[in-house]
Amino acid sequence: MLPQTNKLQVLLLSSALLTTLVPITPANSQVPRVQQLQINSTQSQKMSAGNLLAENTKSSVVRVVIGCKAKVYLPKNGKIYDLDKMLGHGSGFFVNSNGYIVTNAHVTNITTEQCKQYLATELGVKLEGDGEDLDAVEQQLKWIEAKPTYLVNLPNGESLPFQILKSGATFDEGKDVSIIKVNVRNAPVLKLADSSKVQLLDKVTAVGYPGLVETSTAFDEKSLLEATFTSGEVSAIKTLKDNVPVIQITAPAAPGNSGGPVLNEQGEVIGIVTFGFSNNHVFLFTSNTVQEFLTSLGITNEEGLIDQKYREGLQLYNQGKYTQALRVFQLVKRLFPYHSEVDKFIQQSEQVIAANYR
Template identity: 35%
Template sequence: MKPETGKVSQAQKLNEYTKPAVVRIIDYAVVGWQFNDYNPEVEAILNELNYQTLIGGSGSGAIISSNGYIVTNAHVTELAEMEDQEIADLAFEQLVSTIADYFQVDFHIAYDYMVAFTKWTGIEKATKVILPGGDILDGEIKSFGAPINEGKDVAVLKIEEKNLPTIPLGDSDEVGNQDNIWVSGYPAAADSNLLSPDSSLVSTMNAGQITATEKKTEQGSPVLQINAASTHGNSGGPVINENGEIIGLLTFRGNTVNGQEVQGFNFAVPVNTVKEFVNQAGAKNTKSDTDRLYQEGLQLYWGGYYKQALEKFEAVERIYPNHSEVKDYISNSEKKIGESKILWSDYSTTFYMVDVVAGLLILILLVFTFAGKSNKTKAAVAGTSSIHPMQVSDKTDTQTTTQETKPASEGDDNRADLNKDGKVDIQDILIALQEHQKNQNKDGND
């Protein structure tokens, strides 16, 4: 019997089920510079920058397999797929912007000057995956579709980890207009200098609906239009249906109006497109033991069965110690364990044990009862036919022999030993039951 969880809304359940598997992805490159002109002011700026330029961005993604496969947008990880010269060109433009702003000159003037005296000396690229529990791991791209203006904008990453929480992939062909959906991820707008550092590990989930299902990109790839609020940083984050399944990845927003973002017009790559790249990567979307135990624990916790929930959460911690949510649930379950309800299965076990003990006691009572009756009957018969100390003369022998006959009840060390094998066991119980049945039949016939 499943615990009653009616007080917890569907949206709350989906958030708790899925957020341990929603990750932040940082894709960046560091470009080193050499400056070949004598210009103390420019050199001072380069010194402050350590003669390096950092470029990159962040997005969101979702873990789909317990061994570390993650789905996201291609444009979230595109630096990792770029040629070094492309990265150097992007970094150089950023460097020029810094110089132009400092000297308050036109970008093109600063560009012409810097390009004459500057060259890149090295590039370091990295794709990092930040798990909700705080771990930062290297991500390796296993399959990649070009960004949205060039391709299907899907990438599949792999991190080295096991027993990870996951989110199942749904079927975007089953999506209908006005279906309820939730977008989960790490929008930049939710980051603030006023928040604690660990707040950056907490994903945001926004609710909305599917508002169009028949739209396509210029390249002909299908997209889903949604009205859930999202912004930079949400890219690659899962769009989740009422069953807790991924039905798309948030990818881009509608055009700005007067330079301002307009919410309610965002677009997602359908999950069936995502599956093409999942298959290319050789990934399998399977539910992990971590998911099963965690979700069972949540159902018990929401139902008020804190003792049983604690056991599930502790099991999760044993197989995946860095789970983002389970430590808090363990702590809360321990605090509430005195209020814990008892599951019907526990009652059933107790009743079963009581029944077994009671049954054994009844059988033992029957053994002693009917064994006693049998021995009393034997004693009565022996008493009428026996002669107490007497002499018996043998006609063929003039010698007199004295025999003493004991009462039948004497010498029976255990009245319950009905089969006379020297011990009381299951065979004696069976004999007692048979005797009882015979007596019942006899009484019935009489």
Template identity: 35%
Template sequence: MKKKALITIPISLLLIAVMITSFFLINIKPAEGKIAKAQKLAEFTKPAVVRIVDYTVVSWQFNNPDDPEVIAILEQLNNQSVVGGSGSGAIISSDGYIVTNAHVVEATQKKDEDIANEAFEQLVSIVADYFKVDYETAYNYMVAYTQYTDIQRVLKVVLPGGDVLDGEVKSYGAPINEGKDVAVLKIEGKNLPTIPLGNSDDIQNQDNIWVSGYPAAADSDLLSPDSSLVSSMTSGQISATSKKTEQGSPVIQINAAATHGNSGGPVINDKGKLIGLLTFRGDTVNGQEVQGFNFAVPVNTVREFVNQAGVRNTKSETDKLFQEGLELYWGGYYKHALEKFEAVQRIYPNHSEIKQYIANAEKKVDSSKMLWSDYATTFYIFDGVAGLLVLVLLVFTFVGGKSKSSATVVAPPAAGPAPTPPAAPENTLQDLNNDGKIDVQDILLALEEHRKNQQKKDEE
């Protein structure tokens, strides 16, 4: 057995070592690419940042047919006034829930009377400017002959991929000068990209943050139409964490650049989590905006309205596949990144970034790095065969090497003559008292006689 063990045990140990090595090779993680954290955050969050357009359309009827000039002005306006604006927001659930500011969707949440009054003031200003008269004169004239006939509310959400969807307000706070400036919207969709919610209790002064959204200053006639679908990201730090509005609502002060249109956009920390929504900027100085003094609603305030709407903030399968694909792409594993990107396209075809990344990965696929996990099936087969071989070797060494002992057969003794049965013992008792039978008296007499004989022998 010892000679066999000298051969089989080293072979078994070698096979076991190879099996262990294959296990570790299969589970080696891809090397990370040298990508700046800010770039990663931008790519991870960009697909979930949306533009929100909220406005009302008020239709007018002018009742003075003798004033062709005012009639002409109204015809140029199609007898309508449009009141509202746009802002930003962030998708927080794969089925289409979005967080933004209440003031971003304020136009469609007002009462008809308030909407009509605001639209009328806008119309009066146009008439006053045209005729070069003061506002009060134009107002008194127009109010005598004008009435609204219809109010149409429009709330649209523009996704980064170009889809324009109807939005519905599910939870609403109040504009910043009235309360908590938060609203939760809902659009139709599935497998949408999302941004995870953080915890604003964990933030500290000078934490690095990034603000994402659609600032109006970035919209220019010199840019292509599809440029309006691309969000902007600026960086900065938290300047103060314990400030409040006049109504007592907490706000976070940040120094990242922002302007009109950024309202409702997500403020992201260095872990890629939403810690606030940009809500307003500091006062102007000499009529000019001063950057570096902007404020955000903390995410824990946002959570109040998210919970009120019954929303679960969960990472979608689209997020998981896209982020895995990006990490592989940045690490040089283009073939494997391409597989992830194509999976994203299958479950969410209108992803804003996926077509470009697929095209880039296809161009670089020939120079893709290798992953040991590609050979997992081969490793599993080899490990199975190796494990079986180790078992056979051990059985051969410790079981098969023992010689089988021959059983000793004991021969039966030779047959001989049958033994003579012992003779029946003679009856030594006699009828000593001559009563014709042997009984207890005879036994007692015999014992007494035996005692006397023994005593006699002892005396001799």
């Protein structure tokens, strides 16, 4: 979610309801067919630096979904009404391989009373079906249970519940950062940059899940889990009234992008999308502010074995060394079965290898 500054009361609902070297072969020796293929196919398969950055990033960026559920009892007719509604989503990314995720506080913060308000329409429809009017029976209603629901959608389609470990406040009231956790291991991690070193006109890339895809019927369900990458530059470095630094960028972002990472040219996170005056005037809470939250929880921002191996696999694949790349990708798959991109590279590597053993 990317709130407009004049719509703070609907921050949540503003959403559309993240080298191995081989020996040099002497010229007069016989080159095995597979190895020869690897050399000849390098040019056609080669990915650019931007492609590699995207492939290294995609599996780390997640969709953070907030909803509400409740049971409401109406003594007048003796019925219990089950309510369940998805309210909106933001973006986030793995900051530690043990399932720790960074997003915005305004993405995750919701109270029980807010849940009741958001569920009122659904309740009204159900009551009307029983011949009752919500306004007429409102005082009689017994809310047996009303609570937020929290889910993280991984890019491979898996949905996992999360818990909030530490959350700040909306940007006009505090530090708009939230640290949440899902139960996984070996998750692919994005490294935090030192945001104090960010300079004007640095090239940046924003990654996240803009809600406009959800509101259109033109896209299939898989597209909801495809992160969007937009590019731009650092246009300003400013400070909020409470002396909290923010970074302004020109990379477009939309409702649903909130909490998503913004990367420098090295693929490190300089900040998270938080608010904006328009989709093209976007402000970030800095990576150093995020680091404050992590430090207070004793969470380290370190890459794991899967990050090293996946990067190694991409390098081998990009060099046309498909047999070696396949072994590395298979290891990545074993380490983190939820990885959204590795199956693609396993399949493509196997196809190239098989085609040259016929």
